[in-house]
Amino acid sequence: MEIEIEKLVFGGFGIGRIDGKVVFVKGGIPGERLQVRVIRDRGSYVEAEVEKVVRPSSQRIEPQCFVFGKCGGCQWQHVGYKAQLEAKEYILREALERIGGLKDIEVESIFPSPSQYGYRQRVTLSVWFQKNRYCVGYLEEGSRKGIEIETCPIATEPINRAIKRLSRSLSSIETRRYPLEKVYISSDGVDSYITLVPGSNRDLSSLYSLRNHLRKSNETKNTYILGEREGEFELYILGLRFRAIPSVFIQVNSMVNEQLVRTVMDLATPYRNKRVLDLFSGIGNFSLHLARQSREVFGVDVSAKAIRLARKNAKLNSIENAVFEVSDAGEFVKKAARDRIRFDLIVLDPPREGAKEILEYIPKLHAQGIIYVSCNPTTLARDLKMLLHLGYRTIRVYPFDMFPQTYHIESLALLSRI
Numbered sequence: 205m206e207i208e209i210e211k212l213v214f215g216g217f218g219i220g221r222i223d224g225k226v227v228f229v230k231g232g233i234p235g236e237r238l239q240v241r242v243i244r245d246r247g248s249y250v251e252a253e254v255e256k257v258v259r260p261s262s263q264r265i266e267p268q269c270f271v272f273g274k275c276g277g278c279q280w281q282h283v284g285y286k287a288q289l290e291a292k293e294y295i296l297r298e299a300l301e302r303i304g305g306l307k308d309i310e311v312e313s314i315f316p317s318p319s320q321y322g323y324r325q326r327v328t329l330s331v332w333f334q335k336n337r338y339c340v341g342y343l344e345e346g347s348r349k350g351i352e353i354e355t356c357p358i359a360t361e362p363i364n365r366a367i368k369r370l371s372r373s374l375s376s377i378e379t380r381r382y383p384l385e386k387v388y389i390s391s392d393g394v395d396s397y398i399t400l401v402p403g404s405n406r407d408l409s410s411l412y413s414l415r416n417h418l419r420k421s422n423e424t425k426n427t428y429i430l431g432e433r434e435g436e437f438e439l440y441i442l443g444l445r446f447r448a449i450p451s452v453f454i455q456v457n458s459m460v461n462e463q464l465v466r467t468v469m470d471l472a473t474p475y476r477n478k479r480v481l482d483l484f485s486g487i488g489n490f491s492l493h494l495a496r497q498s499r500e501v502f503g504v505d506v507s508a509k510a511i512r513l514a515r516k517n518a519k520l521n522s523i524e525n526a527v528f529e530v531s532d533a534g535e536f537v538k539k540a541a542r543d544r545i546r547f548d549l550i551v552l553d554p555p556r557e558g559a560k561e562i563l564e565y566i567p568k569l570h571a572q573g574i575i576y577v578s579c580n581p582t583t584l585a586r587d588l589k590m591l592l593h594l595g596y597r598t599i600r601v602y603p604f605d606m607f608p609q610t611y612h613i614e615s616l617a618l619l620s621r622i
């Protein structure tokens with residue numbers, strides 16, 4: 205059957221209609237006429253795949269990756285960059301309106317990524333044993349099936365050199381000897397840093413010999429095993445030095461992250477010399493920059509490894525007014541509210557599930573402003589709606605293209621107490 209694609213939606217699908225029923229088409233671009241095949245009828249909507257492009261969009265381009273369409277990492281390599289950006293702005297606006305009920309909100313133009321490929325400075329690869337050899341790759345979209353890769357065009361060069369070496373080394377092993385499940389690889393722009401993650405069989409002794417073998421090659425010389433002290437690498441973010449490790453979160457796109465941090469600092473200017481709470485602080489990406497312009501910053505993260513690095517990073521930059529605590533954000537906010545601790549500005553950057561559980565305690569901290577950084581417009585819209593009921597109005601939203609070639613959207617919302 206044939207269908208006209210109307211728009212791209214969160215999740216990466218193009219959608220159209222057949223007999224009034226919404227059809228989600230993997231690989232469709234707005235304005236295209238496609239011949240599609242239904243894969244699943246979900247009752248209120250249908251999922252379909254492209255059989256033939258009858259009338260292509262002028263925005264249809266050749267994907268750079270040979271596993272594009274199978275691998276779950278990228279959804280939009282076949283869409284021109286301008287159309288990707290337009291779709292992300294539209295999806296964000298639509299989520300704010302439909303889920304958040306925020307109709308007249310000001311949404312800035314999306315900040316584009318200076319690099320559309322080769323930007324990812326952190327990847328997580330799966331490892332599995334199949335047909336008498338180890339394979340390295342990503343998981344297929346929506347399944348546990350592995351897609352083998354030797355390179356990943358959206359990752360940086362040092363990461364690609366490491367993936368190539370790793371996949372060659374592992375594929376030459378003919379017996380299932382190593383309890384290896386995942387691999388984290390990060391890069392500082394020059395070298396890569398690898399952390400091997402063991403599977404359920406936690407006998408690590410055999411992994412040490414693999415680690416030692418990998419360390420002999422230049423591309424994989426910085427290989428460690430999760431649980432031992434991992435290899436630290438150094439990054440510069442807007443002139444500050446940061447130590448990081450592969451198993452701890454860092455923003456994946458360094459150039460877009462710098463713009464994100466710059467925006468957080470600009471919006472925090474009215475809170476100069478005030479007390480700032482940075483919830484979900486990680487290694488101090490926002491906290492340490494904010495400390496340079498605030499009286500005091502309090503960073504909170506559930507990861508003890510992230511907080512150890514945040515404290516180290518404060519010392520490295522001679523920052524003395526940033527304090528960090530290992531805690532669940534919800535527990536921290538509840539306790540702070542009970543102890544009547546006040547902050548002037550709260551920055552929060554939760555994982556994609558959002559921060560629903562902690563929002564009701566936020567007003568008890570009496571902050572005048574909130575800067576909410578999010579990688580998921582759906583949970584952001586839900587949380588902004590809840591914050592409005594709790595007395596915080598969204599002033600403006602700023603989208604950033606942290607993840608080109610994918611449907612993921614990073615955005616920042618500035619809120620003020622009503």
Ligand SMILES: C[S@@+](CC[C@H](N)C(=O)[O-])C[C@H]1O[C@@H](n2cnc3c(N)ncnc32)[C@H](O)[C@@H]1O
Binds near residue numbers: 455485486533
């Ligand atoms: C999106 S990252 C943001 C990190 C940091 N703001 C940055 O820009 O690098 C989310 C962070 O939330 C932390 N996290 C996840 N669940 C948490 C929880 N329940 N309480 C506190 N921190 C949590 C993770 O360890 C991670 O560092």
